[in-house]
Amino acid sequence: MIEDDQGNRLRTFHRFIGIRTNNEAEYQALIDGLKAAAEWNPDRLEVYLDSKLVVEQVNGSYRVKKPELQPLYQQVKVLLGGFSDTPEIKHVERENNRGADKLANMALDEQVKKAAPRG
Numbered sequence: 001m002i003e004d005d006q007g008n009r010l011r012t013f014h015r016f017i018g019i020r021t022n023n024e025a026e027y028q029a030l031i032d033g034l035k036a037a038a039e040w041n042p043d044r045l046e047v048y049l050d051s052k053l054v055v056e057q058v059n060g061s062y063r064v065k066k067p068e069l070q071p072l073y074q075q076v077k078v079l080l081g082g083f084s085d086t087p088e089i090k091h092v093e094r095e096n097n098r099g100a101d102k103l104a105n106m107a108l109d110e111q112v113k114k115a116a117p118r119g
Contacts, residue, residue, distance in 0.1 A: 002037055011036055026051035027072035030058070034079040034087070045087035055091040 002011040013036070017028050026049055037045055049055050056062040057073060058080075064073045080087060 023053055026054045031075055038082055044085055047087050047089045048092040050092055052091050055089050058089045
C-alpha cells in the first residue's frame with residue numbers, strides 16, 4: 001500500500017507468492033513496494049513494516065542468518081540504493097498496519113478460491 005504524506009492512498013496491490021514464511025512474504029512485500037514507489041521518484045520515502053525482524057535486518061541491527069532471506073535482503077539493498085535519499089524503514093505494530101494486512105489476506109483468500117474444487 002502506497003500513501004502520500006497526507007495519508008491518501010496512491011496505490012494498493014496484492015498477489016499470491018506461493019508457500020513462503022512470514023519473513024519471506026514481508027521481504028517480498030517490501031521489494032514490490034519499493035519497485036512501485038520508485039515509479040514516482042519521491043523526494044522522501046518512509047517505509048513501515050510490521051515485521052520487526054525484517055526492519056532490523058534491513059537497517060543493519062540484525063544479521064541475515066537464514067539462507068532463504070539473503071537474496072531477498074540483497075535485492076532490497078539494491079532497490080534502496082536507487083533512491084536519491086535513502087528511505088527510512090520503520091517498524092509499526094500489526095494493529096496499526098491493518099490496510100496492508102487486509103491486502104495480504106485478500107491475496108490468500110483469492111488463492112483459496114482458485115484452489116477450491118468445483119462441484
